[in-house]
Amino acid sequence: MKLEQTTYNRALEIVNDICIGCSHCMKVCPTEALRVSEGKAKIHVDWCIDCGECYRECPTRAIRVMDDDFSRIFNYTHRVLLVPSVFYAQFSDNITKKRINDIIGELGFTEICAVEQSIDSLIEEENEYVRNAVKPVISSFCPAVVRLVQVRFPSLVENIMRLLPPIEITAQYYKRKYAEYGIPDQELGIFYLTPCIGKIAAVKSPVGGYTSPINGVINMDYFYNKVYLAYKQKIPVTKEVVVNNAISSKGVLFPTTGGEARLIEGKTLSIDGMKNVIDFLEMLENEEVDGVDFLELRACDQSCAGGILSHRNRFLIAESMRNYASTLGGEHELVSDYKKHCSAVIHMEKIEPRSMVKYDKDLDLAIVKMEKARELRRLFPGIDCGACGAPSCEALAEDVVKEQADINDCIFLRTLYEKRGELSLEEAVKIMESIWGKDRFVKRNY
Amino acid sequence: MHLEFKVEGGDFSNAGSASSQIKRVLKQLNIDPSVIKRVVVALYEAEVNIVAHAYRGRIDAYISSSGIVLKLEDEGPGIPDVGKAMTKGFSTASKEVREMGFGAGMGLPNISDNSDVFTIDTIVGKGTSLNIEIKFR
Ligand SMILES: Nc1ncnc2c1ncn2[C@@H]1O[C@H](COP(=O)(O)OP(=O)(O)OP(=O)(O)O)[C@@H](O)[C@H]1O
Ligand code: SF4
Ligand code: SF4
Ligand SMILES: [Mg+2]
Numbered sequence: 402m403k404l405e406q407t408t409y410n411r412a413l414e415i416v417n418d419i420c421i422g423c424s425h426c427m428k429v430c431p432t433e434a435l436r437v438s439e440g441k442a443k444i445h446v447d448w449c450i451d452c453g454e455c456y457r458e459c460p461t462r463a464i465r466v467m468d469d470d471f472s473r474i475f476n477y478t479h480r481v482l483l484v485p486s487v488f489y490a491q492f493s494d495n496i497t498k499k500r501i502n503d504i505i506g507e508l509g510f511t512e513i514c515a516v517e518q519s520i521d522s523l524i525e526e527e528n529e530y531v532r533n534a535v536k537p538v539i540s541s542f543c544p545a546v547v548r549l550v551q552v553r554f555p556s557l558v559e560n561i562m563r564l565l566p567p568i569e570i571t572a573q574y575y576k577r578k579y580a581e582y583g584i585p586d587q588e589l590g591i592f593y594l595t596p597c598i599g600k601i602a603a604v605k606s607p608v609g610g611y612t613s614p615i616n617g618v619i620n621m622d623y624f625y626n627k628v629y630l631a632y633k634q635k636i637p638v639t640k641e642v643v644v645n646n647a648i649s650s651k652g653v654l655f656p657t658t659g660g661e662a663r664l665i666e667g668k669t670l671s672i673d674g675m676k677n678v679i680d681f682l683e684m685l686e687n688e689e690v691d692g693v694d695f696l697e698l699r700a701c702d703q704s705c706a707g708g709i710l711s712h713r714n715r716f717l718i719a720e721s722m723r724n725y726a727s728t729l730g731g732e733h734e735l736v737s738d739y740k741k742h743c744s745a746v747i748h749m750e751k752i753e754p755r756s757m758v759k760y761d762k763d764l765d766l767a768i769v770k771m772e773k774a775r776e777l778r779r780l781f782p783g784i785d786c787g788a789c790g791a792p793s794c795e796a797l798a799e800d801v802v803k804e805q806a807d808i809n810d811c812i813f814l815r816t817l818y819e820k821r822g823e824l825s826l827e828e829a830v831k832i833m834e835s836i837w838g839k840d841r842f843v844k845r846n847y
Numbered sequence: 848m849h850l851e852f853k854v855e856g857g858d859f860s861n862a863g864s865a866s867s868q869i870k871r872v873l874k875q876l877n878i879d880p881s882v883i884k885r886v887v888v889a890l891y892e893a894e895v896n897i898v899a900h901a902y903r904g905r906i907d908a909y910i911s912s913s914g915i916v917l918k919l920e921d922e923g924p925g926i927p928d929v930g931k932a933m934t935k936g937f938s939t940a941s942k943e944v945r946e947m948g949f950g951a952g953m954g955l956p957n958i959s960d961n962s963d964v965f966t967i968d969t970i971v972g973k974g975t976s977l978n979i980e981i982k983f984r
Contacts, residue, residue, distance in 0.1 A: 764912040768911065
């Protein structure tokens with residue numbers, strides 16, 4: 402299948418050598434952005450929303466996260482790591498935050514800051530925004546949700562809250578702070594430790610006419626292993642690290658389910674998990690939802706506790722975060738500092754829809770192709786078996802009319818043609834090989 | 848392109864299925880979201896009217912590059928006074944229908960507001976047909 406070049410930054414890549422073309426990923430992709438061809442999974446990048454569902458599902462770990470090389474941090478004299486509260490919750494409770502921070506310093510960072518530090522001031526802005534905006538306002542926190550709306554629900558794009566997510570505000574605070582210290586910009590490296598690939602994409606190609614000051618994104622799964630290994634090896638502490646752990650209970654809970662919605666006035670809902678989010682957005686699009694002011698929508702079950710780069714069980718992580726929050730106050734000491742510059746810089750511009758060109762950009766052609774596809778669908782068995790390398794009979798029909806697949810890719814039709822003597826066995830095998838690869842037909846001994 | 852749907856009177860749980868399928872089709876054709884919204888609102892109201900006020904009906908949708916034409920025909924009591932039915936707030940909906948959140952008397956005015964062409968043909972004791980047209984550009 403021909404894959405179009407993209408203008409969107411991709412946060413995932415399929416490593417061909419490891420991919421066994423099993424199609425597990427294809428079946429979970431919420432935008433049908435995956436196909437199997439020549440025995441390998443392929444991503445249609447324009448349709449990908451960086452939710453990471455495919456990564457979660459891949460049995461061979463053939464899907465690689467396009468994070469930044471860790472050694473890049475040493476390009477900077479001052480190396481700040483923005484740590485999300487889910488990171489500390491990866492560890493069991495008997496490993497102290499102090500010990501974790503010491504290790505982070507030992508690994509090379511000069512300062513550590515809690516990402517959710519900006520929440521206390523952001524929340525006032527959010528409430529102000531929600532009072533004046535088109536309802537219901539959809540939180541801009543989860544980048545996978547923002548992209549889902551852009552791609553699958555273009556009519557709801559205007560409901561997305563046009564305020565920057567907390568990581569960006571915290572990063573900007575750091576930029577400013579170091580500038581005030583008189584440190585040249587090129588000496589400061591701000592790195593974000595991410596629990597998901599959505600945030601990688603969000604930092605590298607943000608929406609709403611914005612450029613992120615974050616210099617690099619570190620994969621939390623990778624970093625967890627690095628820190629845990631150092632912990633196990635009991636490495637000695639030789640370096641000083643500045644720890645800015647000003648954070649409130651609100652901040653810690655913000656990335657968990659309900660953590661944002663409960664701080665917003667009016668009628669709010671918190672919905673987590675991709676399927677639940679999609680179902681609700683369908684209803685919203687059909688105008689079946691009335692009187693809701695604010696929607697906290699998160700792609701992952703248990704929100705960021707269930708992020709794809711999380712190592713520990715998501716329920717335990719969420720519990721750990723609640724536990725930590727209960728030891729903290731409702732507001733932290735830097736809040737007035739944040740407020741001083743917050744409202745000036747946190748607004749983003751209009752977010753553009755990213756409509757999927759399903760059939761054709763030209764409407765006349767699109768209608769003709771769609772009619773053909775509807776005809777084809779009547780021929781296909783409608784069981785969405787996936788043996789054709791497309792996620793559903795409907796998707797195969799679309800691919801066929803776009804000349805990106807062949808009608809004979811359908812094993813049901815092919816069997817029919819074979820039976821009628823219209824297709825030879827050799828031809829049928831060749832077709833199967835072109836989808837699932839030659840190796841698939843070598844007899845295996847299990 | 849022609850699509851057709853059947854509608855059963857009294858079946859509120861399925862009301863809206865035609866409009867959501869049409870919505871899907873229009874989205875896949877990359878029709879302007881604000882136009883899709885108008886189509887969905889108009890069709891949904893018309894669909895619900897068959898469910899709430901008639902016995903059964905059918906919907907035919909014709910899509911071309913210039914726009915969508917929706918024809919809804921039902922077997923039902925018909926509308927004795929169309930002018931009155933078209934006024935905002937007028938409703939003959941039963942208590943049960945009101946309890947389900949319908950019956951504000953806003954359906955027909957809403958269809959009118961959201962369409963470019965809207966005509967009603969009705970015969971009392973036989974049924975009602977609507978013709979709704981919405982242009983894409
Ligand atoms: N298909 C129909 N068959 C018979 N009567 C109808 C039909 N459609 C509308 N009517 C009559 O016209 C009236 C006004 O319709 P309209 O859709 O504006 O309001 P409603 O259906 O009563 O309430 P709402 O649409 O706000 O839930 C209805 O109460 C009903 O008497
Ligand atoms: S990241 Fe999500 S949208 Fe992108 S290919 Fe994977 S499952 Fe599909
Ligand atoms: S819920 Fe959190 S971890 Fe999951 S995709 Fe959204 S922002 Fe990332
Ligand atoms: Mg009505």
